[in-house]
Amino acid sequence: MTESLFTRLEPLLAQVQKPIQYVGGEVNSQSKDFAAAEVRWALFFPDAYEVGQPNQGMAILYELLNACSSAPMPVGEQGDDDWLLAERTFTIWPDLAKLMRENGVPQFSWESHRPVRDFDVLGVSLSTELGYTNLLETLDLAGIPRYATDRTAADPLVIAGGHAVFNPEPVADFLDAVVLGDGEEAVLRVSALIRDHKRQGDAGREQLLLNLAKSGLVYVPSFYDVSYLPDGRIEAVRPNRPGVPARVGKQVLLELDEWQYPVQPIVPLAETVHERYSVEIFRGCTRGCRFCQAGMVTRPVRERGIQTVGTMVARGLAATGLAEVGLLSLSSADHTEIAGITGQLADRYAGTNVSLSLPSTRVDAFNIDLANELSRNGRxxxxxxxxxxxxxxxxxxxxxxxxxxxxxxxxxxxxxxxxxxxxxxxxxxxxxxxxxxxxxxxxxxxxxxxxxxxxxxxxxxxxxxxxxxxxxxxxxxxxxxxxxxxxxxxxxxxxxxxxxxxxxxxxxxxxxxxxxGEPGMVEGLLSRGDRRVGKVIEQVWLQGGHFDGWREYFSYQRWLDAAAAVGIDLDWYTTRERSQDEVLPWDHLDLGLDRVWLWQDWVDARNGGEVADCRWAGCYDCGVCPALGVETQIGPTLRSLLPLTAGSEPVSV
Amino acid sequence: MSRQPPVQQPPPVQRVRLRYFKQGPARFASQQDFARAFERALRRAAVPMAYSSGFNPHPRISYSNAVPTGVASLAEYLEIALAQRIDPVSVQASLNRVLPGGFQIMAAVESDGTALAELLTHSAWRIDLGVDATAAVAAFLAADSVVVQRMGKAGLRELDIRAAVVALAADAGALSLRAVTGPGKVVVRPGDIVAGLAVVSPAVVSPGASLALRVAQGVWSDGRVRDPFGPEKLANDAANAGIVANL
Missing domain, CATH: 3.30.750.200 (Transcription Regulator spoIIAA)
Structure with missing residues (x-):
């Protein structure tokens, strides 16, 4: 097993900006025995540490895969937890990346500073399209072939998840597999399949991908062929292996009260974009805002109860020493117990210098009541x-x-x-x-x-x-x-x-x-692009483009030049209105949404029709619950929080 | 309802001084990085801190003479103000259970009310140069003035560091040296000393892959940097750390 790269990295760190971001070892970071583990994930966020480390999805999967917390894990496999391990990696800023290439130091993991290529899985969190060039940058620095088809048994499986992968087609050629939807159960099940595959000896990468594809847990892009019409639109997307499903569904986690992650998130030493302990108070949103992808791809609504929220906040603050709490969701004021949660948490933490924040942008007086509760200290x-x-x-x-x-x-x-x-x-x-x-x-x-x-x-x-x-x-x-x-x-x-x-x-x-408006055009190309758009991403990266989410690195001209060089018409992908019968690049990815319902909503939008929230006004037939066999899970639980006493475990009645 | 005035915090009842080290990869943390980590450690350890008053109360901590980012130190100092009286040794123990790796409190004493900064006028450094420093040290000591350049926020600055370097000696193996810096127009950093040696001697390349360690801080007297916590404290943890803090 390759040993740590840290001694080779250390002299380079003395020459770069903010070297502390690369050293790992933060409070609550995990270092499990690499040699003893059977399935080893490198969790990768394709942006700088300061952006990626606070990501909630990364924090949840990191704890789950390391089985490092005392919270219940509904899926089996806990207990004999040494077979699984997760470390982290992030895109490295150009100053250090240049020194690493000059000195032959490859992309490393933050925990053991091992080469990322030594891991079994590179788990990529794709939350924004403008991170795609960073994916290529980091694969290159890791020595992992860009194209999935060029990879061998010596390379990790590159598996992506996150909100951007609901249309993974522009990066499909660079990914081995994609998880659609909630990652909690999926990563554990995928890990078990990989473990079983490894135990059976060398059955080959293709067989492993087939096992994964047939399980329905993941989408394996290389097992689907895309054919095109003469006018450039897609004719069809068809599986090219027997047993591979024609449509791949999304994963939906139910009973969020049983999945109380993150329990003890890493506390960065370097400064990051969010310095708070965040609790997702519910997942999903059914307000039906027609522009909002998050609201459509995370249906249905699943709440955490007030007591779970109270317990998570108390535990999270004790484990991190953070002084700010964020009550996250897509529209936090919509939680059925939000008045109790904000008021009772404000009571609990009165006089402790803990501050609470509620990202909510609802336009009503109730929202102001909540904000008043959270600003009792007068600010x-x-x-x-x-x-x-x-x-x-x-x-x-x-x-x-x-x-x-x-x-x-x-x-x-x-x-x-x-x-x-x-x-x-x-x-x-x-x-x-x-x-x-x-x-x-x-x-x-x-x-x-x-x-x-x-x-x-x-x-x-x-x-x-x-x-x-x-x-x-x-x-x-x-x-x-x-x-x-x-x-x-x-x-x-x-x-x-x-x-x-x-x-x-x-x-x-x-x-x-x-x-x-220019970065939005690139985002538009990458959001609704098909597999042919991958060549543009590759060309941009080859021309030195990465960190496209950062104004000082983004070059619109570089994207225009790259699109022209590979024969992609930016306008065709962005400003062109699609017809009802057009096969969209993501139509074979099944989120449960009824396409006819969605099209009717598009017609209604232009005719002044409105759609109400199914939480309060009954089902409006988007299709998700019946198609995926799930249901909206909301309160109120009619429970409440008691004040915390010093040094005690959180108490609730 | 109108805006409310901020809550007034009670005054501190005790001040405790801490000496801590910063070693290994943690030396890459900036002073701001350490300050955030230290405040979080105080909360995890439930140290009864005194807070400042105002709309945005913060724990009352005074840092002194932070070591430059990337330089390790066995002798960093800070003072905390407490809302309850507490045994300094128990503060030390509880913080050491929760501090991030690479930071440890080596000594804790109750403040006698004097200004800590006045007791930290000098620093003793060990610098691993990787090349023979004997001739460079001799040339440096013989010079009246050694002007180095330093990149700051306002661009490149020229500094004469000679007067603030009060002692300099090559180690027996000659690949490392020890230095004592004191008050002057500029606060001299280890990197400045390496740059100064490069100015007076072609054998030293700046910036080289030098590794620096602050060994002690205190008042320079009789050829020693005297730790502000007193000789017993210093002797104890100098022995623990396996180093000798004088020149």
Whole structure:
């Protein structure tokens, strides 16, 4: 077994920025016996440590695979836990990567600093398309062939998961297998299959992939052939091996109260983007916002009860020493017990300097009540709301059913209760959007300031408008939509900014933040691309492109040049509207969503139809529950939390 | 409801000084990295910290003379303010159970109320050069002025480090040297000393793959850097660490 690369790495670390990020050994990191384990995962996040380490999915799988916590593990296999092991790896910044290539030091794992190529599995967390070039960069530094078909028994299986893989086709040639959906049970079952395969001796990589594909746990792209029509659209995607399923389903974890991870997340020494202990209070969202991929791919809603949340927070803080708690979900104010959770946690941690945060952007008075609970110490700086569209018509199209008057009433309450700043999130480039829809955001912001000044009886109120370019995503109502081109997005946003700036009464109280439209075009290409787009990613990487999620590294021109070089028409993939009969690159990946229902929602969007949340208004037939044999799991549990006493285990009744 | 004033925190009842080491891969942590890790360790160890008042209360910790990132140290100091009286030795023990690898508290004493920084005027260093330093050390000591360049946030700066290097000696094997730095217009770092040796001697290449260790901090007196916690404390853990902290 190759020994640690650390002695060769150490002199290089003295020459790079922020060397501490590469040394591992953080509090709660695990070092299991590498030689004794049968299945060894290198969990890889294709971005820098500071971005990847706080990732919740990585933290959960790391603990599960290392079986290192005392939380229950519903699937068998616990107990004899030394056969499994997970270490971490991240994309290395160019300064160190250059030195490593010059000195022949390959990509290493953060725990034992072993070559990543020595592991059985490289588990890739693909959460954003702009990380694809980092995938190629890290495979290269690891000495793992870029193309799955070029890999041998000496290479790890490259298995991806995360939100971006619901259309893995642009990176399909670089991946051996893909897990769709929740990873908790899937990684344990995949590990067991790999272990059984290894125990049977050298049956070959192809046989292992076949076993995995036939299990229905993973999608193995190389076992599917894609044929194309003369006009360039896909004709069909067909399995090319007997026994391989025509469609691959997503994994859904139920009973989240039984999976209380992360229990003791790693506490980084280096500074990272989130420095808090996060509890996912529920998974999934059925609000039905038509632009939102997360809401469609994570159905149905599954809550953790108030007592589980209380226990996880108490344990997580004790294990990490962190002082901030995040109550995560796609819309945290929608938890059936959220008032109890925020109020009772605020009671528990009163006077302890622990702060609680609730990422929620709901536009209503209830959301302000929650924010008030979490800011009892008097800090009332800013509240965030996400109307997403500038006009009532636009919000109807995206099914974000909040009227302008609702919004104004909500900010009036916020300003009258001591808040001094509101942040409003919008998108630009939505289907059917006109220049006027975007300019209307300025009028809305003016009303917000006018209302705020009156309600607060002060001129010291501010509004920040944050605008992102809309990118249509697979498996959403808008998956057929044409994306607005970068020029359109830039023109509309600039006109809005000019209008705000020119206003003498309110302009100075309003800040407009926006991103340029160009990265959105690349994201659009990679979101809805097919297998042919892989050549563009490869070409960009060959031309030196990586860390594309970072403004200082992203080059739009490099992407345009690469697309031209390999004969890919960027507009065809992005701004072209798809018809109902077109085979979409991800149609063979089955999330349970009924395609007819989704298409009807796309028709309704343009005809002013709305769809209610199935949690409160009954089933609207998206198809997920019956297709996957699952159901919405929500409270309220009617339980509550007791105050913590010093040094005691969390108590609840 | 209007904005509420922040809660006033009670004043500290005790101050405890800690000496800690920073070794191995942990030496790559910056001072800010250590400060975050140390605050979290205090919370894991449930040390009854005194907090500052204001909208954003933070535990009252005073750091002194942090070693540069990448340099190991056997002699880092800080002082914490406590809301309850507690035996310094038990603070040391409970922190050592929870600190990240590479950091350990070597000694803890109650503060006598003096300013810690005034007791930490000098530093003793050991620098592994990897080349024979004998001639370079002699040339350095013979010079009245040794000007080195240092890259800072504002760009390249020129510093005369000679006066602040109060002692310098090559070790018997000559591949490493010991230095004592003291107060001056600039705080001299080990990297500056290596750069200075490179200025006066072609045998030393800067920046080389040198490894530096801060061996002691204190007041320079009678050819020794005197630890502020007193000779007994120093003798005890110097023996533990297997080093001798004087020149």
């Amino acid at each position: 009332r700086s800013g509240l965030t709301f996400a109307p997403e569209g500038g006009t009532d018509r636009m919000r109807q199209v995206i099914n974000k059913m909040v009227s302008e008057d609702d919004l104004i009433r909500t900010v009036e309450i916020a300003f009258s209760q001591g808040w001094r700043q509101v942040k409003l999130y919008f998108m630009c480039g939505l289907p059917t959007e006109t220049d006027e829809d975007v300019l209307a955001i300025a009028e809305l912001a003016f009303r917000v300031i006018e209302t705020g000044r009156r309600a607060a009886n002060s001129r010291d109120v501010r509004c920040t408008i944050s605008i992102g370019g809309f990118v249509p995503k697979p498996h959403t109502t808008f998956q057929w939509a044409g994306q607005a081109d970068a020029e359109t997005v830039n023109r509309r946003v600039r006109a809005l900014k000019d209008k705000v700036r020119a206003d003498r009464r309110y302009g100075r109280a309003i800040t407009v933040r926006y991103a340029e």
